[in-house]
Amino acid sequence: MAVNVLKDKCKGCTKCVKSCPFSAITMENKIAVIGSTCTGCGVCVKECPFDAIEKEEEEKAVVDLSAYKGVWVFAEQREGKIMSVSIELLGEGKKLAKEIGTELCAVLCGNNVAGLANELFAYGADKVYVADHSELEKYRTDSYTKVIFEAISTYKPEIVLLGATHIGRDLGPCLAVKCNTGLTADCTKLEIDPEDKKIKQTRPAFGGNLMATIVCPNNRPQMSTVRPGVMDKAVYEEGRTGELIKLDVEFKIGDIRTKVLEIVKKSGEMVSLTDAEIIVAGGMGLGKAEGFELLKSLADKLGGTIAASRACVDAGWIDHSYQVGQTGTTVKPKIYFACGISGAIQHLAGMQSSDYIVAINKNESAPIFEVADYGIVGDLYEVIPAIIEELKK
Numbered sequence: 001m002a003v004n005v006l007k008d009k010c011k012g013c014t015k016c017v018k019s020c021p022f023s024a025i026t027m028e029n030k031i032a033v034i035g036s037t038c039t040g041c042g043v044c045v046k047e048c049p050f051d052a053i054e055k056e057e058e059e060k061a062v063v064d065l066s067a068y069k070g071v072w073v074f075a076e077q078r079e080g081k082i083m084s085v086s087i088e089l090l091g092e093g094k095k096l097a098k099e100i101g102t103e104l105c106a107v108l109c110g111n112n113v114a115g116l117a118n119e120l121f122a123y124g125a126d127k128v129y130v131a132d133h134s135e136l137e138k139y140r141t142d143s144y145t146k147v148i149f150e151a152i153s154t155y156k157p158e159i160v161l162l163g164a165t166h167i168g169r170d171l172g173p174c175l176a177v178k179c180n181t182g183l184t185a186d187c188t189k190l191e192i193d194p195e196d197k198k199i200k201q202t203r204p205a206f207g208g209n210l211m212a213t214i215v216c217p218n219n220r221p222q223m224s225t226v227r228p229g230v231m232d233k234a235v236y237e238e239g240r241t242g243e244l245i246k247l248d249v250e251f252k253i254g255d256i257r258t259k260v261l262e263i264v265k266k267s268g269e270m271v272s273l274t275d276a277e278i279i280v281a282g283g284m285g286l287g288k289a290e291g292f293e294l295l296k297s298l299a300d301k302l303g304g305t306i307a308a309s310r311a312c313v314d315a316g317w318i319d320h321s322y323q324v325g326q327t328g329t330t331v332k333p334k335i336y337f338a339c340g341i342s343g344a345i346q347h348l349a350g351m352q353s354s355d356y357i358v359a360i361n362k363n364e365s366a367p368i369f370e371v372a373d374y375g376i377v378g379d380l381y382e383v384i385p386a387i388i389e390e391l392k393k
């Protein structure tokens, strides 16, 4: 995409200089000159009263879609442990691969991590691409992007899935830009279009008020980051094997622009909502922060954990790590108790796939009852102690 000045038409009015958002235009001998910071945005083309600037549209390169095969899952590991979202993606990836009639592969980066390949095979990967190098010990944008981009360029996967973790949300867009392809972030549903076998990626948009389904028709790979806790985990098959492919890893000086000086682990309470089988969540109906103590006694009785709506987090009653919902954690426990939670769409986005939902709410018209399997209309300060009493028996 080049922007050119037609010297014979330029009158030196400087309108383009003032309009350029990137200060890329200067005047030389009363003629506009486009500099190297030009991004080809075309603002100057519209601004010029003398039609003296033109933009050459590059012909779009046509991608040979048939050259791309296989569903890839980025097997995110931290300190030698595969993150559970990657196991969920292997479960989902297997379904997608089966529908397209292709193979499921995992791509693993780290230092001395090749041993983890067996776990990935057991979770359904047919092939595992391993990049093992001391520079890959800790996640860094440059190193991981370089290695995985090279692997994508060589092996040409059709679909690449990453967990929407802090790492996946950083890595996904970098890879997509380098591959010149589309990425849908934070997906909650993936499915294959039966007609053209392209992937339909669904994600909440506009504050969760709309579910947008997005396709990537002309570029490859089709890339998505997927919310942790949404998809079912792959089933572990002891002894299942596959093909291990070692990736060549080479870094030159300047390839990696950042250094990890220290990793500080949050000293606050570790909450693992995604692994909890029973969650007792509280909302503004608790009326006060101390209300969580009552929920905690029910959760302890059931061997579960407490959680909260965002309104409670915003009120400063509980830490954000307990928040369930669109801007919190997505959970899928066996039982989800929603106590004094109205059931706003942004909250439902994070818990409606729970196996059983039990709602306790004073207001029988609260939207939470629309998704609840069991509903109790009443004051949670009466209902919960009664449940605890029953459990004691």
Ligand SMILES: Cc1cc2nc3c(=O)[nH]c(=O)nc-3n(C[C@H](O)[C@H](O)[C@H](O)COP(=O)(O)OP(=O)(O)OC[C@H]3O[C@@H](n4cnc5c(N)ncnc54)[C@H](O)[C@@H]3O)c2cc1C
Binding pocket: 207, 208, 282, 283, 284, 285, 286, 308, 309, 310, 311, 312, 323, 324, 325, 326, 327, 328, 329, 339, 340, 341, 342, 343, 344, 345, 346, 347, 350, 360, 361, 362, 363, 366, 378, 379, 380, 381
């Ligand atoms: C972009 C965006 C992202 C958001 N992300 C999230 C998110 O991730 N998670 C989230 O939760 N919210 C999120 N929200 C906020 C969301 O829209 C709601 O405001 C929030 O979920 C409401 O929390 P609540 O149900 O606790 O409170 P309320 O809506 O105030 O509901 C309180 C409920 O308690 C009931 N009640 C009152 N007293 C009692 C009692 N004694 N016993 C029983 N029931 C009682 C009431 O009938 C009422 O239904 C988001 C909003 C936006 C705009």
